[in-house]
Amino acid sequence: MHQSTYSSAGWESWGLAFRPAIPEGMPLLFDDDLLFEDSDGVRPTAVINCWACELPANGCPSPNSWPYYVRTVREWLEFISGRGVVLFDTRRRLKAALSAYSVYRAQGPIKHRFEASTWNQNMGILAGFYKWAKDEEYADSEPFTYRQAVWAFKGQVRRGRVNQSRRRQAKPHVTIKYLDDDFTDIFLKALAGLDPDGERDPRYRGRELARNSAVGRMIVSSGLRSQEYTYLLACEVPLLPSRRTAVPVSFPVPSGITKGSKYRESWIDYDSLAELHSYIALDRAAATFGSSWRPPARWGEPLFVTDADERGGRVNTATACGVTVGVVARWSDSVISR
Structure with a gap:
């Protein structure tokens, strides 16, 4: 079984009347003989591909997550196939395979073991896949057992189902991993070309030390x-407060660069923000001042942006009488490509 990434480049030569309705960059599965169906009907890889192509419309819009989702189902299929179980087998055989898979991921070869969080994430993906397969009438049963649960928060009660295959895991505050202060300090000094004592390291041969x-x-x-x-x-980059403050400074993260294109807000301490502004104002300006480099003419007219702020800037669109005419565009608009 092979996993490849879809690209529509050159689709006109495929003998098709229209471009295939497959998301760009979608990971797809192929059997060794490159067939999607045989005498037994549609193969499991073809069904998985159909499910994968609907991920963007079913709660998984991030292209970074698609390969992980497809790989999760592929590894499950490879495991059960080696034990004589098919993807849409009877419930009894699927449950037996799930039990064996649980032991394999918990006590099998070290490189194939899963932490509780990874296992739960995989079970969530597989549960979603089998729910989709039952709705689309590919599957009659699934390997999971559910129990009813009740959640209470701030006086509100919610009822739902809990997948019994999930493992218990530590609370989030217990699993967060932090860099030790000593290691963080050494790491940041190394980025600046300094030794652990804060002195210039003569053995360092890096570039752009202020930026790093x-x-x-x-x-x-x-x-x-x-x-x-x-x-x-x-x-x-957020503006630097006029006075030094011990309170972290708000750091808005634009939706155009976040995972899932969802705006979020972070925080940064004053000294780190001050150093960043110092780099932008001095070192970065010194590195670009007086540069005569321009993109090659064959690339077309270069893109110039002026009056830029955190929301957008004025982008040149045409030249009239030697004067560049521009329009104001937001960074979130499709006109601007990061």
């Missing part, structure tokens, strides 16, 4: 994801 130090401290303080700080614009 400023961005590193921002990440440690604010907790931004790699996708978020990679595409964060300089004009989206």
